[in-house]
Amino acid sequence: MRHVLSALVMNQPGVLAHISGMLASRAFNIDSLAVGETENPEFSRITFVVAGDDRVLDQARKQLEKIVTVVKVLDVSQEEYVERDLMLIKVKTENGTRSDVKELTEIFRGSIVGVGPEHVMIEISGQEKKLVAFVEVMRPYGIIELVRTGRIALTRGADSAVGE
CATH class of the missing domain: 3.30.70.1150 (ACT-like. Chain A, domain 2)
Incomplete structure (x- = not known):
């Protein structure tokens, strides 16, 4: 199943590498990736598309939320978007x-x-x-x-x- 994840992160060097490394270490292939500053220059939003079942992806989302520079992660594909x-x-x-x-x-x-x-x-x-x-x-x-x-x-x- 395809999931669109959106992560609000602190706008600091190395955040993207940390997140993509964590996903790679759990064998998630990132099908699509976009990152940019938000309306608040202290934060960036990373949007990525990955495939996987709900249980495995929920675990990955929880692991992402443990990263200090990650403020919040949302599986956008579970919402109207x-x-x-x-x-x-x-x-x-x-x-x-x-x-x-x-x-x-x-x-x-x-x-x-x-x-x-x-x-x-x-x-x-x-x-x-x-x-x-x-x-x-x-x-x-x-x-x-x-x-x-x-x-x-x-x-x-x-x-x-x-x-x-």
Whole structure:
């Protein structure tokens, strides 16, 4: 089972290495990882996606909470939440295909953020399945380069926020 974990941590060097090391030592593969400062610069939020059954993951969550620099850990996937990935993708636009690529980008609610003589760079965000579908639609045009962020997620309710 896939779990999206969100950890509120102290914004200090080495916290990410400590957390990822703890997960690795328990044989968890991190499928996705994103980290950034929160609304309070003293804290960062680490969002990671791991697979495992509920019992094993609950144990990992409890181990994470024992780390001194970890303030709180929440299995976001157990709550109602919103998740997003961000992708930048360079696509060939040779032989008059630029308008087709532009139209498909608009259908997927993406934005063209860079234009070259024979390619465009597109920014698109959304759930993972949307990004995967967009990649498949762009393959026939020729993908030059692609980069994605890790997953980010927040619970919908203010009462279950990680920062509280």
